[in-house]
Amino acid sequence: MQEFKNSVNYSNLFIYFLAFTSGFSIMCIELLAGRILAPFFGSSVHIWGSIITVFMLSLALGYLLGGKFSTRSASLTRYGAIFIIAGMTLVPIATSSTWLMESIFLTVEDSRYGSLLASTALFFVPTIILGMLSPYSVRLLVRNSNESGQVAGKLYFVSTLGSALGTIITSFYLVLWFDINTIVVSVSLILSLLGFITIVVAKAKASLFKTKVERDIRHA
Amino acid sequence: MLKSAGKLIKSLCIVLAIWLTNNAMAEVIHNERSLYRNILVEDNGDLRCLKFNVKSTKTRQSCFLKSQPQRLVFNYTKQLLTGLLINPEPKRILIIGLGGGTMSNTLHQLLPESYIDNVEIDKSVIKVAQQYFGYLENDQIKTYSQDGRVFVKRALLKQKEYDWIILDAFNGDYIPEHLMTKEYLEETKRLLSPQGILTANTFSSSKLYAYESATYKAVFGDYYQVSNPDNSNRIILARNNGLDENLEKKQWEVAKNNIINELATQLLAIGVDARQLYKSIESTAIHQDWPDDSPVLTDQFSPANLLNIETN
Numbered sequence: 001m002q003e004f005k006n007s008v009n010y011s012n013l014f015i016y017f018l019a020f021t022s023g024f025s026i027m028c029i030e031l032l033a034g035r036i037l038a039p040f041f042g043s044s045v046h047i048w049g050s051i052i053t054v055f056m057l058s059l060a061l062g063y064l065l066g067g068k069f070s071t072r073s074a075s076l077t078r079y080g081a082i083f084i085i086a087g088m089t090l091v092p093i094a095t096s097s098t099w100l101m102e103s104i105f106l107t108v109e110d111s112r113y114g115s116l117l118a119s120t121a122l123f124f125v126p127t128i129i130l131g132m133l134s135p136y137s138v139r140l141l142v143r144n145s146n147e148s149g150q151v152a153g154k155l156y157f158v159s160t161l162g163s164a165l166g167t168i169i170t171s172f173y174l175v176l177w178f179d180i181n182t183i184v185v186s187v188s189l190i191l192s193l194l195g196f197i198t199i200v201v202a203k204a205k206a207s208l209f210k211t212k213v214e215r216d217i218r219h220a
Numbered sequence: 221m222l223k224s225a226g227k228l229i230k231s232l233c234i235v236l237a238i239w240l241t242n243n244a245m246a247e248v249i250h251n252e253r254s255l256y257r258n259i260l261v262e263d264n265g266d267l268r269c270l271k272f273n274v275k276s277t278k279t280r281q282s283c284f285l286k287s288q289p290q291r292l293v294f295n296y297t298k299q300l301l302t303g304l305l306i307n308p309e310p311k312r313i314l315i316i317g318l319g320g321g322t323m324s325n326t327l328h329q330l331l332p333e334s335y336i337d338n339v340e341i342d343k344s345v346i347k348v349a350q351q352y353f354g355y356l357e358n359d360q361i362k363t364y365s366q367d368g369r370v371f372v373k374r375a376l377l378k379q380k381e382y383d384w385i386i387l388d389a390f391n392g393d394y395i396p397e398h399l400m401t402k403e404y405l406e407e408t409k410r411l412l413s414p415q416g417i418l419t420a421n422t423f424s425s426s427k428l429y430a431y432e433s434a435t436y437k438a439v440f441g442d443y444y445q446v447s448n449p450d451n452s453n454r455i456i457l458a459r460n461n462g463l464d465e466n467l468e469k470k471q472w473e474v475a476k477n478n479i480i481n482e483l484a485t486q487l488l489a490i491g492v493d494a495r496q497l498y499k500s501i502e503s504t505a506i507h508q509d510w511p512d513d514s515p516v517l518t519d520q521f522s523p524a525n526l527l528n529i530e531t532n
Contacts, residue, residue, distance in 0.1 A: 021511040033399070035522075037396075038369065038396075038397070038398035038519075039369060039398050039401070039403060039404070040369075040370070040373065040520045041367075041370060042341070042366070042367025042368075042369055042370045042398070043367060043396050043397075044255075044341060044367055045256075105373065106377070109374075110365075111367065111370050117497070135509070146438075173523075175523045176473050176526050176527075178521075179518075179520035179521050180519075181519045181520055182522070191259060
């Protein structure tokens with residue numbers, strides 16, 4: 001029984017680590033958004049207005065959707081799948097942002113609405129998906145209602161800590177070392193890889209649990 | 221111990237004295253926090269200056285003498301006029317980064333027939349230029365309150381063309397990084413008429429120097445540098461068509477004979493020595509002062525501000 005309890009703790013740690021990564025990724029991408037939009041829409045204050053609005057709005061929606069999604073047969077496998085989808089939806093930022101912004105630039109003269117439209121097109125969907133991860137993590141971590149507040153608190157702590165680090169590391173170092181696209185694709189790959197690992201872990205745990213139950217039944 | 225304390229007090233007194241005299245001499249007549257920076261207008265006797273973010277020594281400023289508003293006070297604005305030696309009659313001029321508007325005023329005085337478009341992102345700077353620096357606007361001189369990059373892209377769509385583009389959008393403290401990339405320079409180059417030239421006021425005291433130089437070379441090929449030994453500015457002067465074959469001959473002639481032409485006389489009137497200007501132009505084909513393998517700044521990679529912190 002002791003062994004089983006330990007493995008549960010490891011899996012909780014892993015979920016906290018994943019929440020940290022999602023927080024890191026969100027702010028890393030948000031910071032790069034300013035750089036991505038600048039060639040077409042400039043670097044006036046309203047660019048940041050557009051970016052922050054879109055990120056806040058999609059995070060809000062993501063929290064709502066993630067919470068809803070967690071009510072029906074929540075599992076580590078589904079959690080991992082959200083990571084993979086988040087990673088995949090980031091890819092167009094690297095591959096198609098130029099022609100997308102170009103066509104928006106041509107159709108919308110006002111750079112305020114141009115930048116709002118462009119940041120919606122590029123960042124709305126991936127940020128919703130990344131936002132879903134927080135409430136889903138709470139669902140996977142909470143065992144009883146008494147500890148729910150503490151779990152949520154810890155989760156906000158690690159994911160916001162991740163956001164802080166994502167902001168500073170991206171702006172101080174990553175942009176000095178790498179191309180924007182390299183950073184975006186790396187974040188996308190890391191998220192997908194973590195999602196894949198999560199699913200493998202979930203399957204391994206399920207089979208371990210199955211063999212345990214079978215053994216227990218045999219012993220009984 | 222006592223001696224070093226005395227030294228410390230002494231040096232503190234000197235610092236205080238310098239600070240006091242500096243402040244006593246200069247009178248701040250306008251102080252404003254705009255969306256982008258702090259704007260200060262300072263009067264120092266006859267000299268009026270526009271300053272951004274006072275505390276920094278790197279701060280670039282735009283100054284003029286109230287009694288002789290046409291006279292150019294700062295070396296880098298004088299250096300920018302080397303553009304006229306290469307392209308004496310620019311009909312359409314684009315200035316990105318208004319400052320006090322002194323460059324626009326001077327050019328209008330020298331070239332009353334030319335059209336000048338000024339682009340400045342900060343509306344407060346435009347207002348200050350109008351109120352305190354006598355910035356002149358008329359049918360020929362227009363002001364656009366827009367991001368420089370966006371203006372250039374829109375101008376390309378409207379198929380505008382300029383004979384002279386002046387890039388002066390950096391105030392020393394913060395660099396709009398999207399205005400220093402290869403892609404941006406390619407866009408401005410496309411905006412130039414076949415004989416058009418581009419002059420840019422650039423950084424010369426940090427790691428950024430090599431990156432910026434390599435970026436200009438990647439777009440324009442070899443170009444001219446106008447530097448002044450006694451200040452930290454370097455002007456880049458690039459032609460749409462590459463280097464001017466006749467320039468060296470002209471430089472030599474000017475140095476040998478005391479050629480006084482109409483332009484030189486006009487320049488002298490605003491405090492600019494044309495012969496000195498000719499002398500200060502140097503081609504990068506003859507002397508390149510940065511390593512060949514310096515990375516180029518692009519939209520994907522432009523940590524200009526981070527590079528500007530590190531001194532080389």
